[in-house]
Amino acid sequence: MSERADLVITNAGELLTLDDDEDGPATGAAMRNLGIVEGGAIAISDGRILAVGRSSVIEARYPAERTIDAEGHVVMPGIVDPHTHLVFPATREDEFEMRCLGKSYEEIAAAGGGIRNSARKMRAIGMKELHVAARRLRRSALLHGTTTVEIKSGYGLETEAEIRALEVARDIDDRGDVVRTFLGAHEVPDEYRKNREEYIRLVIEEMIPVVAERNLASFCDVFCEEAVFTIAESRRILEAGIAAGLGAKLHADELHPTGGAELAAELGAVSADHLIRVSSAGIAAMAEAGVVAVLLPGTSYFLGMKHFAPGRKMIDGGVPVALATDCNPGSSMTENMQFVMTTACLGYGFTAAEAITAATRNAAFAVGLGDEVGSLVRGKRADVLVLDVTNYRRLTYHHSVNHVRTVVHHGEVVT
């Protein structure tokens, strides 16, 4: 009995399915299980995965319009980048140079740089220019293997500019591969410095309703930090988002252990992100509630930090861990998830398998798409990468180059 396929990718040296017959993100030792089929193949039809198995079986059973011979290389699910800010008005290489010459990110922010710098430019930039830059970066991410990407607003800090950012994120999305998050509470803008409560009111009473009503985002996020939005403020904003039908995410415990992880657990957030200073209690609460920890090692690298999030402790504590680029013009100017994975191995003590699980299956759950992408399982979206390495450990070991030979996106060969 045979079934017609549009595309078969065959002769994978290692086919990483990321499938262990369990639902949900992988935790603990399961993060080291890549569900490898040696000599594997995958059949694709109508943009969906039809079957996964050994090459001889798949080839015999699924005659295909087109066949890609992986020639013994690694085949894996498309990468999911669950935390970016890649719609932004301008790069900030001047601030990068100031940091390299010794100024801290906080000093630059206090002098009017950082997020507020981007906010001023965001309000002045035209839709088209914003669109062109975002599409270009999203395309580059795709060519580096990122088939699904989350994009946050948060450089507008006023209703109209926040909406514009989310519209651009929607418009560069050809078919549901951009997950949008509303982050109006990214920073208190200049004009509300002396009246922060008024800005919080604007976020809750004006921005969230319009974002929800116009279906501009799936999630609501807050930069929770003593100097930005407090725990109490973050709770109010996220509760308003949840009431409006948005899922919750949280920038938590990045600079100080403020209890952000605990808040994320309490609210049933889909993820808590950053977590460089997360407490042991926060780790336990996230594990208990099943909140995905989205870790951003590329940001630690780009900020020249000596201290990394306790990634190993989180995996060992049962937290489902994901990785993301945090792609943004201030603290992480890269869209390359492969570099992020290597930096996770070095900074957190992850194995290659843990980094891959964190960048695919677990990252998919961090954006609410765990049933759709992140693993190679019958019925899921056919987002598949053929790499130029013959064993998966080389993906993280041989670093800062692009190991992606072929990207299949929705069943179509992109490159």
Place this chain on the structure above:
Amino acid sequence: MSERADLVITNAGELLTLDDDEDGPATGAAMRNLGIVEGGAIAISDGRILAVGRSSVIEARYPAERTIDAEGHVVMPGIVDPHTHLVFPATREDEFEMRCLGKSYEEIAAAGGGIRNSARKMRAIGMKELHVAARRLRRSALLHGTTTVEIKSGYGLETEAEIRALEVARDIDDRGDVVRTFLGAHEVPDEYRKNREEYIRLVIEEMIPVVAERNLASFCDVFCEEAVFTIAESRRILEAGIAAGLGAKLHADELHPTGGAELAAELGAVSADHLIRVSSAGIAAMAEAGVVAVLLPGTSYFLGMKHFAPGRKMIDGGVPVALATDCNPGSSMTENMQFVMTTACLGYGFTAAEAITAATRNAAFAVGLGDEVGSLVRGKRADVLVLDVTNYRRLTYHHSVNHVRTVVHHGEVVT
């Protein structure tokens, strides 16, 4: 009056000539001078640079067979990578994973891993397999903008295998873009562990003469470190190399301040490399003698080090500083100099301009080719890159992606 050119690259937003009318590598504040021609162009003939100037002038004066429109992007000299070990028998991703899980590089080496692991495999591998892997890596480096690369032996640790490595480095070199360095004194091999003096004798009396006689290398190098080769041993080996006509290089002060920088200055070495623990006296001696410091920030990254070489102090102290990948299977598995430049900005506090000078003009002097490559000056080899960024600071800021759009190598368009 016009002169025929084979190729003109025109409309550079910024043409980085790296030319300041001085001979020798740049030092101090001169490292921030990229000799930028805005709206610049370059004319090329017979693989050499014919002229550099403003686009309108160059186009009028040098009618060309072929024109590349840089469309406002940055154009710069081909990158020079002055320290690699990219002829090696096998990748070592297993050791990378052990390190990520907590074992130190020294522990892995003591257990028979590290350089001695590669040495055992080097002696067993066939010439062809070695050749294929090295050519592939060299090609990837070229596509990342590295037009000239230095390659060291040092995984053979016996005469025949050292020769084989240098022959492979020679054979993958189509036209004089691989500078070869003999590094027989990279480690004491297993069989000489109890008789190191005998191995040093072998290096001096057997290997150096045959390498020099067969013209297999331009330089002799030693891994000078208390646990590897002492200052006294390093001096004997380098003096033997110099007597045989080889220039001197030195792996110096990487793990401990042993006086390697001072030895390099004393011997008139072309470069001293690593220098993580260099002393103030060592810096002063290098500045005085004009020894190029070849810094390897990617190695610090890949070894998870919190401590970087005092690169800023070296520039401010008048040492000509260069950058290199150190590409090797143990401590730096990347061939991407762009990543190295970003890491130098973050780890050493370099500006983008300093990193670019260190990776082009100064790196050329670190391999004895300062008069041939490393800057865009009439008469030099036409190794030129067109980037995908419109200002040079973005090259180091937007990291871990390949910004090279076009590589011109010996006047020919490679990609």
